[in-house]
Amino acid sequence: MANNKFSFAGFFIRLIVATVLLMATFNPIQPYSYFYWAVKPLVEDFNSFSVLKAFLGVVLLIGWTVFLRATLRSLGILGTILATVFFVLLFWLIVDQGWISLEGSTTLTWLILIGLSGILSAGLSWSLVRRRVSGQYDVDDPEH
Numbered sequence: 001m002a003n004n005k006f007s008f009a010g011f012f013i014r015l016i017v018a019t020v021l022l023m024a025t026f027n028p029i030q031p032y033s034y035f036y037w038a039v040k041p042l043v044e045d046f047n048s049f050s051v052l053k054a055f056l057g058v059v060l061l062i063g064w065t066v067f068l069r070a071t072l073r074s075l076g077i078l079g080t081i082l083a084t085v086f087f088v089l090l091f092w093l094i095v096d097q098g099w100i101s102l103e104g105s106t107t108l109t110w111l112i113l114i115g116l117s118g119i120l121s122a123g124l125s126w127s128l129v130r131r132r133v134s135g136q137y138d139v140d141d142p143e144h
Contacts, residue, residue: 011125018120021063022113028106034060071123083122087115 026035038053072080091111094100102108 011121014124015117015121018067018124019113019117021060021067021120022117025060025064027113028109067120067124071120074126075123079126080119080123083119084115087118091115 023032024034027033030036034056038048038057041048042053075083091100095102100107100111
């Protein structure tokens with residue numbers, strides 16, 4: 001039976017897995033992402049297609065489906081929008097305070113990836129946090 005209690009270690013693991021999914025899909029370090037390895041070459045030359053690239057694309061798509069579905073189910077549309085606004089304003093504050101400069105060409109990309117990773121990991125953890133804070137279980141919890 002799965003552990004249904006929130007822990008910071010569990011949140012950190014979800015954050016790492018969300019970050020790995022994001023970085024595997026896209027990151028600005030060429031060619032170390034699916035986008036630069038498979039998608040961009042395919043757009044430039046259809047002969048670069050391979051079954052391995054298609055297979056790994058489907059694996060990533062499955063990961064995205066699981067993460068997005070869990071996030072939307074847990075946070076809902078409004079919660080997801082609020083989480084997005086939270087990260088946008090947090091990064092705006094960091095830039096406004098001069099702690100980070102957007103002069104680098106990839107700084108904004110990294111901030112967006114970090115924000116998306118935070119939103120996905122919060123979405124995966126939110127049901128557990130809500131249960132711990134309020135004592136309320138989700139309707140689809142099988143043990144209740």
